[in-house]
Amino acid sequence: MGRISEFDRREVVDAALHQFWAHGFNATSTETLCRVTGLGRSSLYHAFGNKVGLYEECMSTYLADADESVDAVLTHERVTVLERIAILFDDLIDSEMTRRTSGGPSGCFSVNTALEAADDPQLAVPHRQVTDNLHKRLEILADHLRAGQAGGDISVSLTPSAQAEVVNGAVVGIRVASRVGSQREALRAIADGAMMVLTP
Numbered sequence: 001m002g003r004i005s006e007f008d009r010r011e012v013v014d015a016a017l018h019q020f021w022a023h024g025f026n027a028t029s030t031e032t033l034c035r036v037t038g039l040g041r042s043s044l045y046h047a048f049g050n051k052v053g054l055y056e057e058c059m060s061t062y063l064a065d066a067d068e069s070v071d072a073v074l075t076h077e078r079v080t081v082l083e084r085i086a087i088l089f090d091d092l093i094d095s096e097m098t099r100r101t102s103g104g105p106s107g108c109f110s111v112n113t114a115l116e117a118a119d120d121p122q123l124a125v126p127h128r129q130v131t132d133n134l135h136k137r138l139e140i141l142a143d144h145l146r147a148g149q150a151g152g153d154i155s156v157s158l159t160p161s162a163q164a165e166v167v168n169g170a171v172v173g174i175r176v177a178s179r180v181g182s183q184r185e186a187l188r189a190i191a192d193g194a195m196m197v198l199t200p
Helices: 006-023 030-037 041-048 051-074 081-102 109-117 121-151 160-179 184-198
Strands: none
Touching (some): 030 041
16 A cells, blocks of 8 residues: 555544554564554555554554543533433443444553553553543543532542542543443443432
8 A cells, every 4th residue: 555645544543543452562463563554564554654653643543532422422411410420331331332242352452552551661652642541530530520520420539530530530531441341331330329319
């Protein structure tokens, strides 16, 4: 394959993302990436620099898509902040079950990366992408929870920042539980526990 268009680039990134998500960075060979993307080794390196460069673009794409999906729910004006958080959990659980049924990768690509990259210097940039995004998402979530507290539909038993950590912890817990094969009821229990902290 020669030079690739922007449309083809997204297809290549999606194919590589699926592979990295399912198997991790170190367990995915360049040969496997060539096979799943349809790119030759030289084309892969020309487009992304190297395997790490492709991984970094996969992470950027994954985080941007996740941010867009979450923001669409958090900015919904016709429901309360508490209801928005409930929708986030519903959507998360549904997506995990759907991917499992379809044979797609379970769990969270960013969580997987945070664990794999923690002690791997070559993954320093992806690790920073994950941590920077996490800090940004926690701040945004805390702002919404603060507005919910002011409006009376979110409990004031904890600070908004602490509540944001609880929600994020539940999200991570659901992702990890899904990855090890937990059923919907178990994922629902994790979400319900977090909602109890938020409910006035």
